[in-house]
Amino acid sequence: MLAKIKKEIKVIIGNYDFKEGPFEIFSEDVIFFLNEISKYIMTNIECKKFPDLISFGFWCRNSNIRSLFNNYNFFKDRVGRGTVLHIAPSNVPTNFAYSMVFGLLSGNNNIIRLPSKNFFQVKILCKILKKLSKKRKLKKIFNKLLLIKYENSDTISSEISKNVEARIIWGGDKTINKFKTFTTKPRCIDLTFADRYSISILDSDKLNKLNDNQMLNLAQKFFNDTYTMDQFGCSSPNIIFWLGKKKENKNFFWTKLKKIVNQKYDLDLSGANKKISNLMNFSLNKKEEFKIDIDDFNLVKLKSKRFTLDDLNSVNFGTFFEIDLKNIDQLKDYVSEKLQTITYHGTKFDVLKKFIIKNKLKGIDRIVPVGRAFDLTPEWDGVDIIATLSRTIAK
Numbered sequence: 001m002l003a004k005i006k007k008e009i010k011v012i013i014g015n016y017d018f019k020e021g022p023f024e025i026f027s028e029d030v031i032f033f034l035n036e037i038s039k040y041i042m043t044n045i046e047c048k049k050f051p052d053l054i055s056f057g058f059w060c061r062n063s064n065i066r067s068l069f070n071n072y073n074f075f076k077d078r079v080g081r082g083t084v085l086h087i088a089p090s091n092v093p094t095n096f097a098y099s100m101v102f103g104l105l106s107g108n109n110n111i112i113r114l115p116s117k118n119f120f121q122v123k124i125l126c127k128i129l130k131k132l133s134k135k136r137k138l139k140k141i142f143n144k145l146l147l148i149k150y151e152n153s154d155t156i157s158s159e160i161s162k163n164v165e166a167r168i169i170w171g172g173d174k175t176i177n178k179f180k181t182f183t184t185k186p187r188c189i190d191l192t193f194a195d196r197y198s199i200s201i202l203d204s205d206k207l208n209k210l211n212d213n214q215m216l217n218l219a220q221k222f223f224n225d226t227y228t229m230d231q232f233g234c235s236s237p238n239i240i241f242w243l244g245k246k247k248e249n250k251n252f253f254w255t256k257l258k259k260i261v262n263q264k265y266d267l268d269l270s271g272a273n274k275k276i277s278n279l280m281n282f283s284l285n286k287k288e289e290f291k292i293d294i295d296d297f298n299l300v301k302l303k304s305k306r307f308t309l310d311d312l313n314s315v316n317f318g319t320f321f322e323i324d325l326k327n328i329d330q331l332k333d334y335v336s337e338k339l340q341t342i343t344y345h346g347t348k349f350d351v352l353k354k355f356i357i358k359n360k361l362k363g364i365d366r367i368v369p370v371g372r373a374f375d376l377t378p379e380w381d382g383v384d385i386i387a388t389l390s391r392t393i394a395k
Contacts, residue, residue, distance in 0.1 A: 014146035018109040022080030035062040080107025082165030091232040093121035106389035196340035200237035203346025205244030219256035221371025238315040275317040282314035339363035
């Protein structure tokens with residue numbers, strides 16, 4: 001398939017030519033392979049330094065994959081489409097791994113372009129995959145995988161796009177629009193995940209019920225949702241909407257979060273420079289009145305009644321918009337189709353679901369408790385990935 005461009009591609013794992021075509025969804029071979037990955041990750045000392053790797057390893061375990069399969073019991077006689085090209089984002093280290101899993105579970109061969117940035121998590125996972133590739137029992141699976149790296153190249157991307165049955169493009173609006181210009185097979189399916197933003201909704205009145213340890217636990221979960229990816233993941237909240245009137249509970253939450261940040265967050269010089277630059281540009285360009293709280297450089301709060309999508313480019317590396325709501329209905333003034341995930345504490349899922357339906361909103365595809373922003377599931381951005389990447393053999 002890739003004969004014309006072999007020299008320009010660095011193969012990390014796998015072979016250029018897939019010997020077999022699509023296969024059934026949730027095959028036993030794939031489930032066994034994923035459980036092997038899980039065992040390696042959960043016992044690997046290096047992995048323990050990275051919560052996102054541990055989460056991925058836990059997610060890959062046999063029991064979880066079989067639980068996912070139960071959701072697809074209504075899909076009978078279903079197989080993959082052929083070969084899927086995965087374009088991983090540059091800002092989320094483990095995204096390529098989840099994408100690979102979805103491609104395998106949906107019965108496909110997979111060409112996975114790894115992130116351009118040299119994340120430690122990617123190196124560790126590739127090291128584990130290379131060890132597993134030597135196992136005879138897993139040979140069939142590795143005949144369905146090709147993990148590659150290459151510099152931005154329209155020639156390479158275009159050539160690969162001509163020869164696949166589906167593409168998953170995680171790279172944001174610019175990348176998506178570029179890939180749409182490439183020629184594909186008439187029946188090629190595209191799954192595109194555009195630039196999005198996410199928010200958190202906290203009810204300060206309900207925080208009154210939390211004791212010291214429970215508040216610390218909530219702050220830790222919020223930390224995991226935000227600081228893990230420096231708020232660059234599309235599902236990572238960069239705006240907090242407050243319900244309730246208990247100002248002292250808000251301060252209690254921020255105090256606990258600050259304690260965790262000071263213990264666990266290490267912003268390097270490059271990140272610090274970008275943060276300063278972002279805050280300066282925000283201050284110069286913001287037309288509406290706002291307040292800024294820099295009690296701690298690693299935890300900056302911006303108080304404003306309004307924000308634009310451009311403003312959101314300034315809220316990363318531990319910077320958060322704070323907006324007070326009198327009631328949940330006021331949230332509709334801040335929702336656009338770009339809003340992906342709501343994490344929440346102190347309100348109920350059903351309340352938020354009814355809010356979306358009542359207001360006929362295009363945005364908001366996920367509603368999850370605080371701490372689960374990065375729970376990547378086969379249903380992402382309102383699309384069932386496994387269902388889309390497979391097809392039914394009708395009787």
